[in-house]
Structures are given as C-alpha cells and as structure tokens.
Amino acid sequence: LKELPLLQVTAEMLMVSSEKVAHVQLNNPIEHALLILVKSGYSAVPVLDMQYKFQGIVGKNTILNEILGLERFELEKLSSVTVEDVMTSDIPCLRKSDPFLTCLKALMDHTFVCVVNANGYFDGIVTRRAVLKQLNKYIHV
Amino acid sequence: LKELPLLQVTAEMLMVSSEKVAHVQLNNPIEHALLILVKSGYSAVPVLDMQYKFQGIVGKNTILNEILGLERFELEKLSSVTVEDVMTSDIPCLRKSDPFLTCLKALMDHTFVCVVNANGYFDGIVTRRAVLKQLNKYIHV
Ligand SMILES: Nc1ncnc2c1ncn2[C@@H]1O[C@@H]2COP(=O)(O)O[C@H]3[C@@H](O)[C@H](n4cnc5c(N)ncnc54)O[C@@H]3COP(=O)(O)O[C@H]2[C@H]1O
Ligand SMILES: Nc1ncnc2c1ncn2[C@@H]1O[C@@H]2COP(=O)(O)O[C@H]3[C@@H](O)[C@H](n4cnc5c(N)ncnc54)O[C@@H]3COP(=O)(O)O[C@H]2[C@H]1O
Numbered sequence: 001l002k003e004l005p006l007l008q009v010t011a012e013m014l015m016v017s018s019e020k021v022a023h024v025q026l027n028n029p030i031e032h033a034l035l036i037l038v039k040s041g042y043s044a045v046p047v048l049d050m051q052y053k054f055q056g057i058v059g060k061n062t063i064l065n066e067i068l069g070l071e072r073f074e075l076e077k078l079s080s081v082t083v084e085d086v087m088t089s090d091i092p093c094l095r096k097s098d099p100f101l102t103c104l105k106a107l108m109d110h111t112f113v114c115v116v117n118a119n120g121y122f123d124g125i126v127t128r129r130a131v132l133k134q135l136n137k138y139i140h141v
Numbered sequence: 142l143k144e145l146p147l148l149q150v151t152a153e154m155l156m157v158s159s160e161k162v163a164h165v166q167l168n169n170p171i172e173h174a175l176l177i178l179v180k181s182g183y184s185a186v187p188v189l190d191m192q193y194k195f196q197g198i199v200g201k202n203t204i205l206n207e208i209l210g211l212e213r214f215e216l217e218k219l220s221s222v223t224v225e226d227v228m229t230s231d232i233p234c235l236r237k238s239d240p241f242l243t244c245l246k247a248l249m250d251h252t253f254v255c256v257v258n259a260n261g262y263f264d265g266i267v268t269r270r271a272v273l274k275q276l277n278k279y280i281h282v
Contacts, residue, residue, distance in 0.1 A: 034205075035209075036238075060184070060201050061179065065179060068179055072216070073214070077211070090222070104273065108273055108274060108277065109270070111269075128269050131273070135245070136245055139242065
C-alpha cells in the first residue's frame, strides 16, 4: 500500500472483509442485536438479509432509544421489536474499486461505510481508522 | 485554516471547545450517564470533576457491560454504580498547541481525544471528523 500513491488506493485495499465483520440479520429481535453490539464492543454493525445482501445498519443508540420509555428502560420491547423495525437503511455504500478520495468523503459523516458489489452482496466495510492509518503513512513518506 | 500548511494546524484550531462538549461528573450514577449518552447520541463523553478537571471517559459499552448479568440486564445497578467506578482513566490527552501530526497519531486508536491545559483543566476535544475534514481540504488544494 505504501508504494502506491495515496489517490490510487482503493476501497478494496482498505476494507475489513465481510467474514471479519460482525453483523445481524433483518429478522433478529433487537435483544439479539444489543447482545452482539455489547459483546463485540462495536457502536453499530451492518444488517444483512438471508442472501447476504446489505440492508442497512443498526447501532446501540437506535436500540436504546427504542426501549427508553418516559420513566424507565422498557426491557420487554427487546424481544418484541426486530432489527428491521429500527434499522437505518438509506446509507451510502462504496464499491471495491472506489478510489481513496471517494472513501474519505463517505467517512466525513459516517464512522464506517459498507462496500457492496453490483448485485448488492456485502463485501466488507471501510473504517475511519483504516483511512487515518493510510493518511499517516502517506504524510510521513 | 485552509491557508496554513496542514502541518502547522494545531489542536486548538481543530477542537470542539469545552462549552460545546457533553460531559458527566465523577460522582454521577451510571443511570445519569446512560441517559446523557442516549439523549446526545454520543458513544462516549469525557468525565470531569467538580473543578472542571479531566478525569477520564465513559461510554455506552462500558455501562451496558456493567449492567449485563448472566441472564438479563440488571437495571438496579444503574442507580447503585457511579461513573467513577466504571470509567476509563489512563487516556492520552493533547495540549492546545500540539501540531496536526500529534492529533492524527492520537486519533488512530481513539474516536476523540481530550485537550487539557498544564493544570489539567478541560479545554475541549479533537474528533476524528475534524481531522478528516481538514485532510479533505488539504488534499484538494
Ligand atoms: N475490538 C476493537 N479492537 C480495536 N479497536 C477497536 C475495537 N472496537 C473499536 N475499536 C476502536 O474504536 C473505534 C470506534 O469503534 P466503534 O465501535 O464506535 O465504531 C466502529 C464499528 O461501529 C464499526 N466496525 C469496525 N470494525 C468492525 C467489525 N469488525 N465488525 C463490525 N463493525 C465494525 O466501524 C466503526 C469504526 O471503526 P474504526 O476501526 O474506524 O474505529 C474503532 C477503533 O479505532
Ligand atoms: N449529534 C451529531 N451531529 C452530527 N454528527 C454526529 C452527531 N453525533 C455523532 N455524529 C457523527 O458520528 C460520529 C461518531 O459519533 P460517536 O458518538 O460514536 O463518537 C463521538 C463522541 O463520542 C465524541 N463527541 C463528538 N462530539 C462531541 C460533543 N459535542 N460532546 C461530547 N462528545 C462528543 O467524539 C466521538 C467522535 O466524534 P466525531 O465528530 O469524530 O464523529 C461523529 C460524527 O461524525
């Protein structure tokens, strides 16, 4: 990666590939999603369908907001509400071939961005950390 | 900021100043901290003492891990455990005068870094987003 000029680095070179990305399914109860988020430590993870197509993202804040009632946390909602009911779906995605600058722009307002192929199958995620590490290498050369 | 060469940009120029940063106090019950985190939407916020000195950071994951028992979320812990009991305290900090590269390195493994003065008083935070926005401006020049 270091030899390539920064602007020729692609999303594929930066991404965490799909098998290393924690994710949840559309029809999971939000209790399952919250346990995955707490055990992995991640703030948010991708939501995939049964065919491994990208559908959206779900985070701790969305789930906690859903169960926070007027007086207390209503834990009974954890088993009755599904990921599909609360997830965020109009999320910009990248292609493996997208250049560095496209990744940088996408990460301005998102902590990670999903990479999908032409048919919508999930390839992986590009994270802010990966972009910062690449920039740090580049500035030092 | 755009006219200055990137490497002369300082933490002070990038930071969100203290009055705009959501924070909690050492002696707050973790229930109060969780409500601040859910209402603000932030994953983690700084912890200050009564004199406005920086003491550490506390996040949603730390609080959720604390209340997650073997079978269920033990909500009674929310009022009996304090922020001081669970916060992370050995966190690297910056000074207002620190240059861009020092900020970039500190943000490799942290989503934000606190800025404190020589006496430990809290000045603000530098976020990954601020660094990414500055880098994007610089690459386009
Ligand atoms: N287990 C761990 N080991 C080492 N460092 C860790 C870590 N968990 C979190 N971090 C650090 O904290 C940052 C923020 O994590 P967060 O979970 O809020 O936000 C994460 C999370 O929502 C998502 N993410 C990252 N890796 C993931 C994975 N393997 N599977 C699913 N989601 C992932 O992408 C966001 C940005 O990740 P990024 O790496 O830029 O930034 C990460 C990384 O620097
Ligand atoms: N209310 C809001 N409006 C617009 N965008 C929002 C937002 N809340 C979150 N974001 C976006 O999501 C990113 C991650 O937020 P998170 O809460 O995980 O992680 C945040 C949060 O833990 C902390 N943070 C940021 N601003 C803060 C503030 N004013 N007070 C306290 N903590 C703050 O610094 C971390 C990194 O912030 P950063 O700006 O780089 O990155 C933010 C920003 O790009």
